[in-house]
Structure formats: structure tokens, C-alpha cells
Amino acid sequence: MTTGADEAADERLRLRLELERARHELALMRLREADLQRREQALQAEQDALRNSRLASLNLIEDAVDARNRMAQAQEQLQRERDLLEHSIESLPGVFYLIDSDGRFRRWNREFEHVTGYNAQEVGSMHPLDFFAPGPDRDLVAERIARVFTHGRAEVEAGFRAKDGHTVPYYFTGQRVMLDGAPHLVGMGADLTARRALEAQLREVQKMEAVGTLAGGIAHDFNNILGGMLGNLSLLSEALEITHPGRMHLEQLNKAALRARRLVQQILAFSRREASVQQVQALAPVIEDAVAMLRPMLPAAVALSVQLPSYPVYARVDATQIEQVLLNLCTNAWHALPASGGRIDVVLEALTPVDGGREALARIVVADNGCGMDETIRSRVFEPFFTTKPVGTGTGLGLSVVHGIVQAHGGRIDVFSQPGQGSRFAIVLPMSAEPVHAPIATNEEPVHQAATGTRVLYIDDDPTMAMVAQQLLERAGLHARCETDAAVAIAHLRADPLAYDVVVTDYNMPELSGTDVARAAHALRPQLPVIVSSGYIDEALLECAQDGRVQGLLNKERTLEDLLPTIGRALAAAGIPRA
CATH class of the missing domain: 3.30.565.10 (Histidine kinase-like ATPase, C-terminal domain)
Structure with missing residues (x-):
């Protein structure tokens, strides 16, 4: 029979067991909670790692995209620069070439193919010397190519031979450059045809100028002769009676001399380079x-x-x-x-x-x-x-x-x-249409003639011309002193600057020229008129006349017709009375 004490003991035992079980369950719960927290932390860590990984991946992707964009831009820029370089090479005014040290063409422009007549495949298989005919040109080009690789630069003029065999004069340049660690020759070639043509034209112009100068000198000598001939013929004609049988021969001689004078004038006109005057x-x-x-x-x-x-x-x-x-x-x-x-x-x-x-x-x-x-x-x-x-x-x-x-x-x-x-x-x-000539004016100024008794100092190194001039002047009533030595004439003038009314001097004389005489006369007596006579009136003589030292110019071949009127005009310009 169970007593109350046993029941109490049992109850205490049950309660103790319940308490132990509760403690055990609490411990298990705490363990489960700790495990759950660890799991949550691990999950959070995984989530954080995943999030970080995604961010890193996104950054990597963005970096890759940026790198790809930058690379694309760089490639586009490189392509633009290549296109610009290509365009520049193709637009060069001549042939372009890039050659390695073994003589292989690495680059050339289309003008190279156009000039030579070879296509790209042919050019690529050729040596630079193949474009020059055997002989001095090829040897010279070979030496200059070698000089580029040894000295850094060279140039040469040579005949550039095309595929059809014709040769064109060219000027070539070469510069050494380093590409991929190896020396190369880069250069250009320019066609010299136009320049050679201009040089030939310049030589022709210089030759024509020399011809003109020579013609002037010859004309002066011929006009000296013709002036003397025409003057003597005129004097001889006046000395002969009209019925004299020799007058017919004199007239023929005079015509021949006039034709010769006109021929000299034509030669001079042909040799001069003057502006065109059309009428x-x-x-x-x-x-x-x-x-x-x-x-x-x-x-x-x-x-x-x-x-x-x-x-x-x-x-x-x-x-x-x-x-x-x-x-x-x-x-x-x-x-x-x-x-x-x-x-x-x-x-x-x-x-x-x-x-x-x-x-x-x-x-x-x-x-x-x-x-x-x-x-x-x-x-x-x-x-x-x-x-x-x-x-x-x-x-x-x-x-x-x-x-x-x-x-x-x-x-x-x-x-x-x-x-x-x-x-x-x-x-x-x-x-x-036929040109309409203006009517002759009735109030024309009369032709100037020197007054009788005018004192003339005439200078010409040609004795014949001096003699003819003296007789022409004296026949017209003028007093003439003729000298064949300009220094002697200047000495006379220096001795008495008032002894003469006018000086007529030849232009082309030994030691002293006509302009030298004009300067000396101007220094001794500025108001003294000076006339320069020449078989060839050039720019220097015209300039001398314009600056005031020379008051008149006389074409020597027209001495017979123009000597007295020219003296008259010079005297009139100087204010000296005339007839």
C-alpha cells in the first residue's frame, strides 16, 4: 500500500525528470539556435560574397567594354592615320618608294606604276637598278643607294627607264630610316622634263640676248660705214653736174647703201625684245x-x-x-x-x-x-x-x-x-579697213636748223665719218672742229668752254664713250648742248639722254638727213638762236 510519502517522492522524481528534460530541450534549442545563427551567418557571408562577386564581374565587364571601346577607337584612329598616310603618299607630286637594304621594294605609290608602266606584282619583284639603263646612270644610282645606307642621305639625277624602254629625266632623293630595327631607304623622284625645258628656254633667251648684243655691235660698225658712204655719195653727187654720166651710177650706189641701211635697221628690230605695238x-x-x-x-x-x-x-x-x-x-x-x-x-x-x-x-x-x-x-x-x-x-x-x-x-x-x-x-x-590719216596741220612747227656760223665740236673715232660730218656742217655754213680722239676734244673744251655752241659725239669709242664726253661737257659748262650719235641706240643711252646730260640722239646711219635738224633742235632747247 502506497503511502503519501511515496507519492511525494514520486512526484519529486517526476518533476526532477521533467526539469532535466526541459533543461535538455533548452540546451538543444540553444544548440539549434546557435547552429541556425551560424547557418544564417554563412548564408549571409555567401550572399555577401555572391554580391561582391557580381559587383566584381560587373566591374570586369565594364572594364572589358571600356577596353574594347578604347581599342576600337585606337584602331579607328590608326586606320585614319593609315588612310591619311596612304592618301599623302598617293598625292605626292612624283614617285614614292620604300626599299630595304636587300634592294626589295616594300612600298611605292600608284604614280610609280603609272610612270614606269609596271604593275604592282612586277614592281614588287624588281630591283631598283632595273629601272635604269646599263651604263653611267645605273652605276651612279647604285653608288647613291649605297651612300644612303652608309651616310644617311643622297640624291641623284638620272634617266628613269619605263617598261616600254623610253627614258625620262628624274631627280631622286633617298633618306635612311629604321623600320622594325632594320635600315630602309625612303625617297621620292621628280620628273625633270619641265625643268629641263625651262632651262633650254632660258638658254635660248640668253642666246637671243647675246645675238641682240652682237647685232647692236655689228650695227654700230655697219652704220659707221654706211654713214660715211651715204655722206660721201651725197657730197660727190653735188659736186657732179646733172648731165655727168657718173650720176646714174652714184644713184645706184646710193640706193644700195639705203637698202643696206634698212637691212641693218631690220636686223636690230628683229633682235630687240620690245613690247608688241600693233597698228x-x-x-x-x-x-x-x-x-x-x-x-x-x-x-x-x-x-x-x-x-x-x-x-x-x-x-x-x-x-x-x-x-x-x-x-x-x-x-x-x-x-x-x-x-x-x-x-x-x-x-x-x-x-x-x-x-x-x-x-x-x-x-x-x-x-x-x-x-x-x-x-x-x-x-x-x-x-x-x-x-x-x-x-x-x-x-x-x-x-x-x-x-x-x-x-x-x-x-x-x-x-x-x-x-x-x-x-x-x-x-x-x-x-x-584702210586707216584714216589725220589731215596735215597747217600750223606745224618748222623744222629746226642750226644758224649759220654755229660752232660745232664734232667727235668720232672713225676718220671717214668725221671728214663727212665736217664737210656736211661746213657746206651748211657752220663752223666745225672735228676730232677723232675724245680726250683731245675734251682738252680743247676744257681750255675754252665757251668756244663751242654744241657738241656732237660718237657713242661707242675707245677709252672714252659718248656718255663720258657728255658728263665732261656738263661739268665744264652745264648749258652746253650735247648730241650723241650712235649706230645702235640702246637703253643705257636712252637713260643718259633722259637725265639731262644729253640733249639729242642721232642715228648715225641717218647722219646725212638728221645731223643739221638735230643740232637745230638741241640749240633751240638750250635757248640758242637758230635760223
């Missing part, structure tokens, strides 16, 4: 003058025929330039004839308007029966420096000058030619 004038006299200059040059086997109309044909022209055109054309015609001779025809004609809409034209034709020209030559005859003559015998400038002169006159030049059938050059110019 309306008849063409027939211009043609006759040109033919007169040409005839003495032609061989006897060459027949020169001139056909002029019975009526005058007028045009606005520069006579000297048209004469030059005719001389060039006729000279070319002569050179086209065989050695056995031939014929040159010069024809002037007027072309009447057709249909009322075209102006009247003048046509000058120069034709020959020489060798003629084929179409290739005919199409190039007016190109500067083009010539079919052997080297050293022709400049190729004659017909280009002709073409330029005709164009400057508002005209044209037509060429008709076939091989073996001669050539025909037709110059067509606008025709002009």
Missing part, C-alpha cells in the same frame, strides 16, 4: 621686207616666189613680229627641202565674208614642196621644244613662237601636210 597697216610691205631679209640666206637652188594682190590688204599687226613669223616659217620650209633645191611660195590674199556673218580675213600662206609631215609630227609642230632636227641644230621654239604671235594678233594658223607632198602653213588674221 593697222598694209601687209604687202611687211611681207616684202621679210622676203628681202630672207633672200640672201637662201641657196641658189631654192626658188622663192611671192604673190601679192593688186589691192592693199590691211590688218592690225606688229610688223616686226609678223616678219619674225614669216622668217621662221620660210626657214622651216627651206630646211624641209632636199639638198637639190625646191620651191617656197609666199601668198597674200583677202578672204571675203560668207553669209554676211563673218568678218573679212587676211590670209598669208607659206608653202613648200619639201618632205612634208605625217599626222604624228603635224599634231605636235607647235609644241615648245618639239623638233625633228638633229640634236644641236634646232631648239623646237620656232613654230611655238609663231603660234604665240599669231594668237596674240587674234588669228589662227592652219597646217596642211602629207609625207612627200610638202607643207602649207596658212596664217589667218582679222582684216582691217
Whole structure:
């Protein structure tokens, strides 16, 4: 039988067990809570790590995108620079090349292919020396290429040979550059054809200037002779009676001397380089003058025929330039004839308007029966420096000058030619109406003449000219002292500066020139008129006359006609009484 004490003991035991179980469960709960916290912390750590990983990945992606963009931009910039470099190379005014130390072409432009005629594949397989003919040019280029690699730079002028074999003068440069650690040659080549043409033109201009200078000197000497001849002929003619049989011969001599004087004037006009002065004038006299200059040059086997109309044909022209055109054309015609001779025809004609809409034209034709020209030559005859003559015998400038002169006159030049059938050059110019001359004024100033008794100091180193001048002056009633030594004449003037009313001096004399005499006279007596006589009045003499030291210029070949009027004008300008 269970007692109350046992029940209490059992209850205490149950409560103790319950308490222990509760404690155990609490411990388990705490363990579970701690584990849960650890799990939550681990999960949070994983989440944080995942979040950080995602952020890192995003940063990496952004960095990769930025890097890719920057790379794309760099590639675009590089491509732009490459395109610019390519465009620059292709736009260079010449050939461009890049060559390695083994002589292989690494780069060149399209102009290189265009000039040489080789395609890219062919150029890439060639050596630089393949573009030069064997001989001095190739050897020189080889030496200059080697110099680039040893000294850093070189240049050379040589004939650049194309695929078809023709050679063009070129100027080449070379500069050493380092590419990928290896030396290369980079350079350019420029065509020298135009420069050589300009150099040839300059030489021609200098030659023409030399011809002009020579013509001036020759003209002076010839005019000395002609002045003396004409003066003596005039004096002799006056000394002979009208019925004297020798007067006819004197007249022929006088005509011949006048023709010679005119020929010298034409030579001087032809050699001078003056501005074109076009005026309306008849063409027939211009043609006759040109033919007169040409005839003495032609061989006897060459027949020169001139056909002029019975009526005058007028045009606005520069006579000297048209004469030059005719001389060039006729000279070319002569050179086209065989050695056995031939014929040159010069024809002037007027072309009447057709249909009322075209102006009247003048046509000058120069034709020959020489060798003629084929179409290739005919199409190039007016190109500067083009010539079919052997080297050293022709400049190729004659017909280009002709073409330029005709164009400057508002005209044209037509060429008709076939091989073996001669050539025909037709110059067509606008025709002009006959010029209207102004009526002669009735109140013209009379021709100045020196007063009788005028004292003249005449200086000329040519004794013949001095003698003729003295007789002409004394015949006109003037007192003349003639000296052939300028120093002696100046000494006389220094001894008595008032002894003379006027000084007439030759320009071209040994030791002292005419301008030296003018300066000395001006220093001794500033009011004393000085006249300079010359067979060739050049720019220096004109400048001297303009500065006041010379009061008159006299063309020596016209001494007979102009000596006394020129003295009269100088005296009048100085205020000295005249007749």
C-alpha cells in the first residue's frame, strides 16, 4: 500500500525528470539556435560574397567594354592615320618608294606604276637598278643607294627607264630610316622634263640676248660705214653736174647703201625684245621686207616666189613680229627641202565674208614642196621644244613662237601636210579697213636748223665719218672742229668752254664713250648742248639722254638727213638762236 510519502517522492522524481528534460530541450534549442545563427551567418557571408562577386564581374565587364571601346577607337584612329598616310603618299607630286637594304621594294605609290608602266606584282619583284639603263646612270644610282645606307642621305639625277624602254629625266632623293630595327631607304623622284625645258628656254633667251648684243655691235660698225658712204655719195653727187654720166651710177650706189641701211635697221628690230605695238597697216610691205631679209640666206637652188594682190590688204599687226613669223616659217620650209633645191611660195590674199556673218580675213600662206609631215609630227609642230632636227641644230621654239604671235594678233594658223607632198602653213588674221590719216596741220612747227656760223665740236673715232660730218656742217655754213680722239676734244673744251655752241659725239669709242664726253661737257659748262650719235641706240643711252646730260640722239646711219635738224633742235632747247 502506497503511502503519501511515496507519492511525494514520486512526484519529486517526476518533476526532477521533467526539469532535466526541459533543461535538455533548452540546451538543444540553444544548440539549434546557435547552429541556425551560424547557418544564417554563412548564408549571409555567401550572399555577401555572391554580391561582391557580381559587383566584381560587373566591374570586369565594364572594364572589358571600356577596353574594347578604347581599342576600337585606337584602331579607328590608326586606320585614319593609315588612310591619311596612304592618301599623302598617293598625292605626292612624283614617285614614292620604300626599299630595304636587300634592294626589295616594300612600298611605292600608284604614280610609280603609272610612270614606269609596271604593275604592282612586277614592281614588287624588281630591283631598283632595273629601272635604269646599263651604263653611267645605273652605276651612279647604285653608288647613291649605297651612300644612303652608309651616310644617311643622297640624291641623284638620272634617266628613269619605263617598261616600254623610253627614258625620262628624274631627280631622286633617298633618306635612311629604321623600320622594325632594320635600315630602309625612303625617297621620292621628280620628273625633270619641265625643268629641263625651262632651262633650254632660258638658254635660248640668253642666246637671243647675246645675238641682240652682237647685232647692236655689228650695227654700230655697219652704220659707221654706211654713214660715211651715204655722206660721201651725197657730197660727190653735188659736186657732179646733172648731165655727168657718173650720176646714174652714184644713184645706184646710193640706193644700195639705203637698202643696206634698212637691212641693218631690220636686223636690230628683229633682235630687240620690245613690247608688241600693233597698228593697222598694209601687209604687202611687211611681207616684202621679210622676203628681202630672207633672200640672201637662201641657196641658189631654192626658188622663192611671192604673190601679192593688186589691192592693199590691211590688218592690225606688229610688223616686226609678223616678219619674225614669216622668217621662221620660210626657214622651216627651206630646211624641209632636199639638198637639190625646191620651191617656197609666199601668198597674200583677202578672204571675203560668207553669209554676211563673218568678218573679212587676211590670209598669208607659206608653202613648200619639201618632205612634208605625217599626222604624228603635224599634231605636235607647235609644241615648245618639239623638233625633228638633229640634236644641236634646232631648239623646237620656232613654230611655238609663231603660234604665240599669231594668237596674240587674234588669228589662227592652219597646217596642211602629207609625207612627200610638202607643207602649207596658212596664217589667218582679222582684216582691217584702210586707216584714216589725220589731215596735215597747217600750223606745224618748222623744222629746226642750226644758224649759220654755229660752232660745232664734232667727235668720232672713225676718220671717214668725221671728214663727212665736217664737210656736211661746213657746206651748211657752220663752223666745225672735228676730232677723232675724245680726250683731245675734251682738252680743247676744257681750255675754252665757251668756244663751242654744241657738241656732237660718237657713242661707242675707245677709252672714252659718248656718255663720258657728255658728263665732261656738263661739268665744264652745264648749258652746253650735247648730241650723241650712235649706230645702235640702246637703253643705257636712252637713260643718259633722259637725265639731262644729253640733249639729242642721232642715228648715225641717218647722219646725212638728221645731223643739221638735230643740232637745230638741241640749240633751240638750250635757248640758242637758230635760223
